Amino acid sequence: MIWVRACSALVGFRAPTCVRSLHSFPGITVAQYKTSEHFIFCSGTRDYNPKQMAIREKVFNTIIRCFKRHGAETIDTPVFELKETLTGKYGEDSKLIYDLKDQGGELLSLRYDLTVPFARYLAMNKITNIKRYHIAKVYRRDNPAMTRGRYREFYQCDFDIAGQYDAMIPDAECLKIVHEILNELDLGDFRIKVNDRRILDGMFAVCGVPDDKFRTICSTVDKLDKMSWEDVKKEMVNEKGLSEEAADQIGEYVSMQGGMDLAERLLQDHKMSQSKQACAGLSDIKLLFKYLQLFHVTDKVVFDLSLARGLDYYTGVIYEAVLTQASAVSAANEAQNCANAEESVSVGSVAGGGRYDGLVGMFDPKGRRVPCVGVSIGIERIFSIMEQKASPEKVRTTEVQIMVASAQKNLLEERLQLISELWNAGIKAEVMYKKNPKLLSQLQYCEEAGIPLVAILGEQELKDGVVKLRVVATREEVDISRADLISEIKRRTEA
Amino acid sequence: MIWVRACSALVGFRAPTCVRSLHSFPGITVAQYKTSEHFIFCSGTRDYNPKQMAIREKVFNTIIRCFKRHGAETIDTPVFELKETLTGKYGEDSKLIYDLKDQGGELLSLRYDLTVPFARYLAMNKITNIKRYHIAKVYRRDNPAMTRGRYREFYQCDFDIAGQYDAMIPDAECLKIVHEILNELDLGDFRIKVNDRRILDGMFAVCGVPDDKFRTICSTVDKLDKMSWEDVKKEMVNEKGLSEEAADQIGEYVSMQGGMDLAERLLQDHKMSQSKQACAGLSDIKLLFKYLQLFHVTDKVVFDLSLARGLDYYTGVIYEAVLTQASAVSAANEAQNCANAEESVSVGSVAGGGRYDGLVGMFDPKGRRVPCVGVSIGIERIFSIMEQKASPEKVRTTEVQIMVASAQKNLLEERLQLISELWNAGIKAEVMYKKNPKLLSQLQYCEEAGIPLVAILGEQELKDGVVKLRVVATREEVDISRADLISEIKRRTEA
Numbered sequence: 001m002i003w004v005r006a007c008s009a010l011v012g013f014r015a016p017t018c019v020r021s022l023h024s025f026p027g028i029t030v031a032q033y034k035t036s037e038h039f040i041f042c043s044g045t046r047d048y049n050p051k052q053m054a055i056r057e058k059v060f061n062t063i064i065r066c067f068k069r070h071g072a073e074t075i076d077t078p079v080f081e082l083k084e085t086l087t088g089k090y091g092e093d094s095k096l097i098y099d100l101k102d103q104g105g106e107l108l109s110l111r112y113d114l115t116v117p118f119a120r121y122l123a124m125n126k127i128t129n130i131k132r133y134h135i136a137k138v139y140r141r142d143n144p145a146m147t148r149g150r151y152r153e154f155y156q157c158d159f160d161i162a163g164q165y166d167a168m169i170p171d172a173e174c175l176k177i178v179h180e181i182l183n184e185l186d187l188g189d190f191r192i193k194v195n196d197r198r199i200l201d202g203m204f205a206v207c208g209v210p211d212d213k214f215r216t217i218c219s220t221v222d223k224l225d226k227m228s229w230e231d232v233k234k235e236m237v238n239e240k241g242l243s244e245e246a247a248d249q250i251g252e253y254v255s256m257q258g259g260m261d262l263a264e265r266l267l268q269d270h271k272m273s274q275s276k277q278a279c280a281g282l283s284d285i286k287l288l289f290k291y292l293q294l295f296h297v298t299d300k301v302v303f304d305l306s307l308a309r310g311l312d313y314y315t316g317v318i319y320e321a322v323l324t325q326a327s328a329v330s331a332a333n334e335a336q337n338c339a340n341a342e343e344s345v346s347v348g349s350v351a352g353g354g355r356y357d358g359l360v361g362m363f364d365p366k367g368r369r370v371p372c373v374g375v376s377i378g379i380e381r382i383f384s385i386m387e388q389k390a391s392p393e394k395v396r397t398t399e400v401q402i403m404v405a406s407a408q409k410n411l412l413e414e415r416l417q418l419i420s421e422l423w424n425a426g427i428k429a430e431v432m433y434k435k436n437p438k439l440l441s442q443l444q445y446c447e448e449a450g451i452p453l454v455a456i457l458g459e460q461e462l463k464d465g466v467v468k469l470r471v472v473a474t475r476e477e478v479d480i481s482r483a484d485l486i487s488e489i490k491r492r493t494e495a
Numbered sequence: 496m497i498w499v500r501a502c503s504a505l506v507g508f509r510a511p512t513c514v515r516s517l518h519s520f521p522g523i524t525v526a527q528y529k530t531s532e533h534f535i536f537c538s539g540t541r542d543y544n545p546k547q548m549a550i551r552e553k554v555f556n557t558i559i560r561c562f563k564r565h566g567a568e569t570i571d572t573p574v575f576e577l578k579e580t581l582t583g584k585y586g587e588d589s590k591l592i593y594d595l596k597d598q599g600g601e602l603l604s605l606r607y608d609l610t611v612p613f614a615r616y617l618a619m620n621k622i623t624n625i626k627r628y629h630i631a632k633v634y635r636r637d638n639p640a641m642t643r644g645r646y647r648e649f650y651q652c653d654f655d656i657a658g659q660y661d662a663m664i665p666d667a668e669c670l671k672i673v674h675e676i677l678n679e680l681d682l683g684d685f686r687i688k689v690n691d692r693r694i695l696d697g698m699f700a701v702c703g704v705p706d707d708k709f710r711t712i713c714s715t716v717d718k719l720d721k722m723s724w725e726d727v728k729k730e731m732v733n734e735k736g737l738s739e740e741a742a743d744q745i746g747e748y749v750s751m752q753g754g755m756d757l758a759e760r761l762l763q764d765h766k767m768s769q770s771k772q773a774c775a776g777l778s779d780i781k782l783l784f785k786y787l788q789l790f791h792v793t794d795k796v797v798f799d800l801s802l803a804r805g806l807d808y809y810t811g812v813i814y815e816a817v818l819t820q821a822s823a824v825s826a827a828n829e830a831q832n833c834a835n836a837e838e839s840v841s842v843g844s845v846a847g848g849g850r851y852d853g854l855v856g857m858f859d860p861k862g863r864r865v866p867c868v869g870v871s872i873g874i875e876r877i878f879s880i881m882e883q884k885a886s887p888e889k890v891r892t893t894e895v896q897i898m899v900a901s902a903q904k905n906l907l908e909e910r911l912q913l914i915s916e917l918w919n920a921g922i923k924a925e926v927m928y929k930k931n932p933k934l935l936s937q938l939q940y941c942e943e944a945g946i947p948l949v950a951i952l953g954e955q956e957l958k959d960g961v962v963k964l965r966v967v968a969t970r971e972e973v974d975i976s977r978a979d980l981i982s983e984i985k986r987r988t989e990a
Contacts, residue, residue: 045575047616052567052625057569069918071925073545073892074552078604078648079574079632080540099596100605103636110595121542132545137574141598153573165928169907173928180918294911397568412664416789423564423675430566433660433668 028207044152050397056384059185060135060157063377066180067159070173074133077117083107085363089116091215091312095134096140098152114158115313115359115374122162122365123362128162128370131170135379151380158353160374162360168284171355172291173315174375178321178351179297181377187323187350187385192300193455195307196285197314197354199266203305206271207249209242215312221254222308225349229255254306260289262303264418284317309354317355317373323385350378396450401493403451404431405442407458407468412436418467422455425486446472453492454471455485501844510780519591539637539647545892550881553896554680555652558872561675562628562654565668569628572612577844578602580858583893584611586710591635593647607651609867610808610854613879617657618858623865626665630874635846646875650769655869663779666812666850667786669870673816673846676872681941682845682880683820690802691780691812692849697773698800701766702744704737710807716749717803720844724750739857755784757798770773779812797803804849811850812868818880841929845873892944899926900937901955902963909952913962917950921983941967948987950980 046185048056067074075148086109098110114134122130135157142152159177161170175192182190200221204214220235227235229251236242236250253272256262263285266272273279285303309318353375360370404419406412412435422429430451432442439456446454456468456477466479469488480488486493543551562569581592581604592606606612609629617625630652637647654672656665670687677685695716699709715730722730724746731737731745748767751757758780761767768774780798787793804813847871855865899914901907907930917924925946927937934951941949951963953973961974964983975983 045573047573047620048571049620050570050625053569053571056571065856068894069921071895071923074548075545076543076548076551078540078542079634080648090885099598101594101596103594105636125542125544130545139574141600152573161928163928166930167926168905169911169930172911176915176918262701290908291911294908295915399563400566406847412661413785413789416664416786420790422670423671426564428564428566431664433656433658433664435661435664 046151046153051392051395052383052387054395054397055390056383059382059386060249062184063157063181063379064133064135066177066184069180070131070159070177072131072133072159074135075118075121076134076136077111077121079137080110081117081120081138083109085109085120086112086116089313089359089362091310093140096142096202097142098139111136112140113138114156114376115160115356118158118309119356119359119372120162120363121467122360122370122372123368127162128197131159131161133157133159154380157377157379159377160372162370162372163373168287168291168317171284171289171373172295174353174373175288175292175301175319176295176297178319178375178377179295179300182350185382185386188323190321190323190325190350191208191302191340192297192319192351193302193304193307194285194288194319195304196281196317198281198316199276199285199305200308202275202281203250203253204273206275206278206341207253208246209250213240213242214235217242217250218308219248219310221306222310224254224306224308256305257302259298259301259303260286263289281316288317309352310468311356313356313359314354315357316355319352319375320349321351322348323350324348327436350381351375352378397451399428399429400430400449400451401428402430402453402489403442403446403456404429404455405439405457406437407439407456408460409436411457411459411462414462418457422486422489427486443470443472454487455489504854509534511939531559541646541648543918546887546890548883549890549892551878554874554877554881557679557762558652558676558874559628559630561672561679564675565654565672567626568629569630569665570616571629571631572606572609572616574632574634575603576612576615578604580604580615581607581611584808584854584857586805588635591637593634593636598854606631607635608633609651609871610851612852613653613655614854614867617734617855617859617865617867625653628652628654632982649875652872652874653869654872654948655867657865657867657968659721659866663782663786663812666779666868667783669797669815669848669868670783670787671790671792673814673870673872674790675751677816677818677845680877680881682877683818685795685816685818685820685845687792687814687816687846688797688802689780689783689798689812689814690799691776693776693802694780697767697770697776698745698748701771703741703749704745708735708737712737712745713803714805715746715919716801717805719801719803721748751800752797754793754796754798755781756906758784776811778841783812795885796904804847806851808851808854809849810852813849814847815844816846818845820911831883845876846870847873883989893925893944894923895925895944896923896947897925897950897984898926898937898941899950900934900952901932902934902951902956904931906954906957907950908984909957913950913952917981917984922984938967948984950984 013157047373073242077452083097083099084107087094090097090112093112097112102110114136116138118132118134135155137153138156139153159174161173163170175194178192181451203212204217205211205239209217217236217240220232220240223235223419224232225451233251237244249271256266258265263282267279267282268480269284272282283378289298289301289303307318307320309320327475353373355371356494357369357371360372361367402422404415415431419429419431431446443454445451454470454472456470458468461468464479466481468477469480469491470477471483578592578594579602582589582838585592585607588607592607595603595605609631613627613629616622620987631651632648636650654669656668658665670689673687694714696709699712700706704712712731712735715727715735718730719727728742728746731742732739744766751761753760758777762774762777763783767777781840784793784798787796802813802815803813848868850863850866850868852866855867856862897917899910899917901910910926914924914926927940938949941945947967949965949967951965953963956963956974959974961976962980963972964980965972966976966987
């Protein structure tokens with residue numbers, strides 16, 4: 001019953017006007033409601049258990065390694081900002097901002113993404129050049145009745161390059177990073193769609209869209225990955241009052257996909273070439289493809305005129321990475337307990353971003369601009385896929401190398417003394433917190449926790465100055481002198 | 496002027512009735528107010544810049560390595576909890592809880608510590624055994640007028656062992672962990688004070704404190720690290736209505752410090768021995784010292800009857816680690832821009848915790864108890880000290896191994912091609928985002944960022960199929976063939 005409500009809520013899926021962050025859907029939360037006997041948990045949030053944390057750590061490590069390979073620093077900002085800092089940045093989604101209660105003092109809100117705090121940080125500290133990553137939680141007050149399955153707290157994982165540089169060099173690096181991360185995470189085949197806000201705006205202009213309708217028509221185009229062209233056109237004409245002719249012209253353009261050649265062709269297009277903006281965007285797309293060729297990533301990149309992305313603040317190139325292998329997409333769907341066909345396309349989206357040259361200036365008293373380009377990895381979606389792929393019994397939640405066990409009673413002190421030696425030598429070790437644990441229960445614990453080795457102490461071993469080293473997997477046992485124990489453990493676990 | 500207010504606020508320092516978390520004082524925030532031209536920042540919070548993040552990462556890595564060595568898993572919980580989950584857990588400090596605005600749905604509050612969410616997690620998931628660490632931010636709505644220098648957002652760093660085990664074994668491991676971490680972080684000499692709530696309660700009983708005054712008298716004793724005995728006595732007698740005789744008897748006990756011998760002596764004490772509770776606590780202190788001897792850490796541990804710790808939920812052993820080297824304490828003070836003598840003792844406190852056997856049961860519908868013991872590392876204070884110790888110019892904020900540079904114009908494509916090869920080989924590399932950067936500015940960037948190597952491309956090098964490898968520190972240059980470049984970089988940077 002609860003599942004049904006969770007999934008049906010997704011049909012009323014909010015138009016992703018804030019797709020820069022790709023957050024995930026149902027999953028564990030709802031199950032927790034069922035097992036929990038009374039409600040002591042906030043809806044729309046979830047705990048991460050140790051197995052989920054182990055997967056999360058692995059994904060974070062891969063991503064952070066990539067960001068560091070590209071020379072990024074990291075910063076952190078508070079979880080709340082002044083309410084006015086967030087006001088007017090997210091369009092109609094501003095209603096999803098979590099406000100803190102007015103308990104005296106400033107009016108505060110929980111951060112909605114990491115991009116606005118980054119821009120605030122740059123302006124406040126007068127920083128004009130930085131390459132930084134930031135991995136942290138953001139908050140959206142999704143209506144629980146409408147979108148029960150959406151998390152209200154989720155991670156964002158952003159990489160941005162701020163600074164006045166030559167065109168498309170940092171932009172190309174952002175795409176290279178997406179390519180590296182998706183390859184390393186081994187999520188299956190993917191495609192990176194690119195477009196440019198200036199091309200979209202130029203296209204709207206030459207198709208006869210009135211200036212004041214650019215943003216709202218752009219939002220409608222953004223739905224093309226979830227709606228048919230017929231429905232998109234209907235929305236443009238019936239709801240947004242566009243002429244049928246203009247809509248049809250847009251329809252022709254947004255069906256175009258290609259590479260550098262398409263950009264070349266559109267530069268010659270008799271209509272498109274009338275727009276200076278479009279030409280600037282198209283020239284940059286050409287340049288971008290040139291750099292992407294040098295990075296050997298063009299096989300995955302497609303220039304797609306239907307890519308719009310909702311956020312107002314983009315000013316230039318925009319991009320989005322989607323998984324294209326049916327298996328990965330369906331894993332993501334399954335992970336989200338909702339194989340709704342309407343969702344299956346957008347579910348594949350795992351990274352997105354673009355250029356936003358005007359945002360920092362909004363926080364600077366003199367309006368000084370700091371050009372920025374960045375990418376957000378859809379980390380929650382990637383967690384879902386990785387969780388789905390991992391067989392739960394094989395996920396180790398600790399890195400313990402050895403258990404210090406005893407074969408007889410009254411050896412607690414000897415166990416504590418030995419484990420202390422191991423800890424001091426940097427070995428990851430556990431001991432049971434019982435005076436007289438049974439040998440069998442100590443061995444069973446190792447099997448369950450995936451601990452590969454056991455150091456067994458008995459009276460005979462103590463007399464002989466040795467430890468019986470047992471390999472859990474093979475049950476092989478061998479006596480090792482106390483003096484050699486540490487190096488032997490290191491040798492055996494340094495695989 | 497701002498500094499003055501920040502420091503004077505600390506004189507009215509809140510009694511640490513929630514000392515389990517040791518959060519830090521003034522610092523960067525206030526300075527940010529001065530440099531910021533308009534107020535776009537919430538008071539009592541701060542950004543971390545890349546240098547601070549680099550130090551923070553180092554400290555976290557040391558601590559997490561220790562927690563993992565002891566076999567801990569990690570979990571994560573949402574930043575907000577149902578308001579009722581936090582209600583009634585923090586005594587009079589509950590007024591510092593941040594509530595979210597009622598925007599429909601449940602009433603929510605930001606977490607105040609990590610212990611209550613941990614207990615809620617265990618009860619909700621019916622977990623009876625776990626060893627977990629959790630590093631995350633918590634929130635306290637300190638009155639900005641009263642405590643301007645206190646951060647409202649700060650990290651906690653908790654390790655806890657939950658489960659029904661034999662006495663004092665997990666408790667001893669918690670102290671071993673504190674010992675390992677403080678040693679590894681190299682913060683100077685330290686002492687770990689231990690006591691037991693049952694000894695305190697027994698002492699209050701035999702000294703004639705009425706049952707209903709135990710908690711409030713305990714809070715007053717807790718101030719002994721910041722107030723003289725005379726002032727503490729005055730508060731007991733004048734404010735809390737204790738008889739002078741009872742206060743004097745308490746005064747005698749709380750001046751006692753020692754080791755296992757003191758526990759032994761108090762077990763024979765004609766008054767103390769009348770309290771069953773006190774005797775249970777004293778026997779456990781003896782056992783604890785026995786295990787600590789096996790861990791070789793008793794040199795740092797002292798049984799101190801004046802240690803009270805404010806939090807209501809402690810039920811057994813309690814402990815607190817303090818730095819004792821004047822240099823470290825004064826570094827902490829300086830870091831906090833407040834060398835106020837009244838603060839200098841408590842500023843040394845860098846870890847604390849204890850046993851809380853009743854908290855999980857408060858969240859279980861049937862009141863099932865899960866005994867717990869844990870420790871919280873005073874991570875914010877440690878950051879302050881480490882920041883103070885690090886010379887800013889030496890803190891590297893990236894790990895970049897090599898810069899790909901060009902000696903002549905028009906070599907952007909060649910640079911991009913080479914850096915792509917390096918990234919694909921896992922080498923951390925940067926390139927300047929300019930078409931034609933000057934060689935000098937590329938070299939200067941390396942010096943500033945601490946990048947050790949430069950791969951210089953010029954027309955001659957391209958013709959010869961080599962790269963000029965330059966060591967930034969020595970300015971030594973050598974030609975390396977393209978085929979050998981990657982292994983040569985790895986060789987030179989694997990130090």
